[in-house]
Amino acid sequence: MLSPFGGEEETKAIPLEEEILLAWRVFSAALPPNFLAPVSASLHTLVREAEGKEGAELEAYAWERLEELARTSVVKDAIQSFLEVAAEKPEVLRAGLLWFRTWNRLSPEEREALYRKAERFKPTAELASKASFLQGPPPPPKPLSPSVQAARSSPPRFTPTPEQEEAVRAFLSREDMKLVAVAGSGKTTTLRLMAQSAPKERLLYVAFNRSVRDEAERTFPGNVEVLTLHGLAHRHVVRGSGAYQRKLAARNGRVTPGDVLEALELPRERYALAYVIRSTLEAFLRSASEVPTPAHIPPEYREVLQRRDKDPFSERYVLKAVRLIWKLMQDPDDSFPLSFDGFVKIWAQAGAKIRGYDAVLVDEAQDLSPVFLQVLEAHRGELRRVYVGDPRQQIYGWRGAVNAMDKLDAPERKLTWSFRFGEDLARGVRRFLAHVGSPIELHGKAPWDTEVSLARPEPPYTALCRTNAGAVEAVTSFLLEEGREGARVFVVGGVDEIAWLLRDAHLLKVGGEREKPHPELALVENWEELEELAKEVNHPQARMLVRLARRYDLLELARLLKHAQADEEGKADLVVSTLHKAKGREWDRVVLWGDFIPVWDEKVREFYRKQGALDELKEEENVVYVALTRARRFLGLDQLPDLHERFFQGEGLVKPPSVSPLSVGGAGVSADLLRELEVRVLAKLEDRLKEVAEVLAALLVEEASKAVAEAMREMGLLGEEG
Template structure:
């Protein structure tokens, strides 16, 4: 294998603590594989970000590497105790019953507080885990004590193996495993921690523990590809325990050529990045619209609603569609059930739990409005927008969906799900309702949207069709470069998502 002058120093590093900062498409996985191949006698754990990455990694890494997600490790150690009461997530209705409340805003706040705690490295649930918008003044802070007490009750019931009324989530048993301060030294010599910019503090704490126990730790990622702050993720690359790490940078991408790299650099320049992403792949084009006659193209949307609306339009044109993550991952059946509920056709509701919890559609809307639950609100938006013929439209979507991407003329995905993937031709959808230079932007939210655009743009290997926000960024960059626009600092309404 021929490695670049950037990859080789990382592969041959003798440091016990290494930080690998890898820009989009710069061969991060190839470098980690090279690192493992250079140490055939070492027992290495590759800590994968998700299950799909784990499955792909098992096909590529040598036999001295065990590929596992943090949840996979935690399930073997702790999660098996809760097999009988595992649930994907605690819904509002579940939490309301558990804490005996019909105050939906309170229930949502309790759930958010609990989830903030589960993602943290903290030992117990405290006021710090309450949503910041609920802590703006002294009266709100006093009321938050009740939220903390309810969250502690909910967490206690989750941990009770005999209490089947409150399920244990996957993040719940991960938290319990992390609280046990696991020492992996008996099984491994080195841990490779991938996607460090998007792991949450609880996993980052496990990695820090392994370094303190004497294992070799390699942490890799790209802060500009941080996409999951809204789930409690932190950029672990900036953690203080990595201050003594040996640092290596990968900036040369063989995925795309200079044109896509230039777009990426324009986005990153406004974030203050000084290093340049270098495109060494095939020549690429950046356009406003993909050329006609392509055998295949990928369309990346900001939202699930955007994906579904794009699919509805494409199905009318007879396109064969591949859904990244599978069509079932976009909750079509749940939406059909909600549609049936909305028109009173209760016999068509397949998920009977929906009927048990929300006997009337008006009650569902009331809970959604009171709690401002984003998933419920998005579902209502789709159901009411396509109220007349949603089942028929969804039947057409299933008919036009293919399981093998090679059979598809179009691949559809949210930009979040597209991370780690690549296509020859990529079109960015117009549902990125983001104004990059709006002075009312909140800095953290602005950074998240800029990261998402950077990730989306760098999925293209040959042709990239950009959308309005990227065009605005390109125009501002060129205007500043050519002296047409003043190079003034960007203005933000506030620095944090909830100040």
Template structure:
């Protein structure tokens, strides 16, 4: 339980309990820091029969098991599925996985040439066997997250820059390989390793009856169609808990289920994490997201928002991207700060390895951002275009510091407990909190004289970031956006 959460339930928490006692499925819309775990615990203590708490990762499920009563089992979706899928399939998880090149050979794929536009000039790009193998592997993962019963050409994950003609031709050409790989994955006799998504997909396709009298589904806004399809078919009470405005995983297949579910809802709008000043910032973003119900700050907690000058003291810097976090990390280390990194370190290292490969004339097929370039010069050129702007910070970092310096910096990180502060991406900060939070300057939006242009996804990411702070929130680097959202025309990107 959050130490700032009162032991006496609020009226909103009692309202959720009253709805749970009616025995019907419903959803609990829980704003940032609003005590959803405490509410779920309260509900589970007052419901009879076998309970099941479902979480997205094992660490959260294990932590929950220590908080919930004994009649509630805490699991992940994958562990639930693992028990009910034949062992000759689940055993394939421990077998060696095919590399993209080996997979391409297995599926008899040959290189394919397509065209890519570089500032309006078409240039030939060869999709090597390794790249095609990667496409098939990623497409199987994508298919497994959908509610579809069988793979189709639409499930192929192809480069977004393909022309319509190349896209259509490639789907027709690669679909037989996608179908064959799916059939191999669910064949116990085929001795190539599989990912965990395969047996989860098989389990949901069997129309399972989940062994519980009531189900508590946490962070429901991040569910993909596969998970939602399995739950909504259950004939037992299911309580979905989450916040549609904290749905920041669309790129992973999440569908913002909290808004789509056809169930009555109850609200948790009282945050215990921070005071009114930080709630006011969050409400600017919520209003831009067309939310009419405001977030309320904790009246017993004093919080402040810094707008004019950056505070010198902070516990966390929250960035939009791994590249932005890496830049802040290097700046901190140069100033002899002890810095911890709450970002995708392995992905950063893979990007650096891919950059080094391209510089040495080798392929970087395993790195999504670099897979379709033949050499580093192409990456540099593309980063200067509008379409490639997301690579610009990476190119600048690698050109200024070099791959070895970045790698050494990651390997020399402090632990969060020993660090002066943590540098984190906003995605990695979800579910965490710090006393003093500073927002970085790499969030994506465009403020002009009369309007502000920003995507709903970016607004949600900023909402997650700004609600991580407890005492102080430094918004200096995004203050122009916050001001524009209250004074200018909003254009959704």
């Protein structure tokens, strides 16, 4: 047979596709996950440059180019690591070259099919013994060039992209700065470049969460200390206090409704009130306020409290209770537990000081808690501040988070190249953001194409949902409606909370005794009230539960979810995540569920504008942007066909299959989405419900009429002018 690397091969022929799949397995297994993407991108490019080269000539060219990249590339650490492996195991380089030479010659559809096979491919011993790139005696280990060895043994020095280089120059000006980084643009790498450019400075990097912190601790230079916000406050409040350590350990940094009931000496029947008090306490702790105020009572609770005249469901009582609990939490000698946000608040109110650093690098600055922003603002002129984030990824405004980048008067630099996805996806995202009045510079620079389609991919894939309601529906649809009862599902964050929600709703429906109500249903006393809540309060979970209860036994559904949950995400046929749990994450194949608000539709936007809900509108736009930018190789929009039609059709993009106008309204606003909008935005506005209902009714009639007329035309029952 003809060897994939040129020349005649004497071994017995094996299917070339299997050899290519084995090549991917050998290549990808030789690298740690964080190095796989940059090395893949480099091989993808150099193989394209080396078109026409075969066998030893191709290997020699690849080795020469990789050594050059190991000295000069922004990802030189990854390239150097790969060269060390390839020097000992030349078959790893051959495998990578075979895979990417094949990849470059395939259509997007063929690439997707091959990649799906690669994920499930299990090589056999016979295949490994016959693969051409594994044949023959291994050559002696290839030595790394002296320059690469020197680079490997010296502190990492990167040659940044032009945008990163500009950001580093701005950092070296020793002034405050803002770095606006689009999704997947390598902001952590840029922060590391900044730190390496100033080795004599002592820097503090405040990471968004533990996983980011752990990765930064492994990769950042020694002049950087990496902490989360809670880690920073813990050092000043808890570390030196045995009493606070015991209070923190009592509930692992959390406060339960039971703790509230016990502290206030309330009976267990007052669980609903305990949830309100706890939620108000949490909002106060994250705020910059000195004392609790009515603004800290979550809106959904405040509406119910205002409708109920009886004590103890009064705002006055709730705020009085929060003040008492806050006092108990601060008391080292009291047994009431200390929460994570609690010791941050203690630190802030004690006049928090950040000492011993030349600059602080703040990640995810677009979603900063007001209490931490208060701490940072107190250091104006004393500590150089670098805020890093993407204002278009601000999605925690409902929790009180603020965009700190708006508060910093400093030069702004941008990272606009995304290495997560290809240009087809980037182009559609640009169109969407321009349409909603927020144009963005975004370029897809991944070494692969990203397909955007109305087709649903074969499992495994990830379903992203706007709400817990959508998450339940996604799992239910996958397991029951699509005939996959034996499939495995992984719900990010676990299924316990969703199962608890379903069990509590079941008890409401059958009139059973509820010892521990779910937080989403804490203020609901019976099923009839839940049905009213679904109509009148911004509560999509209530609407979902009522809808599911009409079709399924909720208790059986809870058991099904628990039984189907996979032990690990990698073993699941379907991964389900709410959008907020997906923040900062990415997956190869992503499908967006249908519970996203269609903020691209002018009628929807007009609703928000009329009600003065512009902040809510902007956050919903951000939610869509974050959702669109989680996918690497495939984004499915079959649940949101109008979004696909408006922004992801055109040159170089996948055309949608024919969709029945009976299932998609003429203007792309489905009845389900309009009902969801009614629940989220309009049901709150009791003084205008009649007016809004009339507008909604007219809109639904208009869209239904268009759809029916179009269907009749397709069936030949109505002329083109009819």
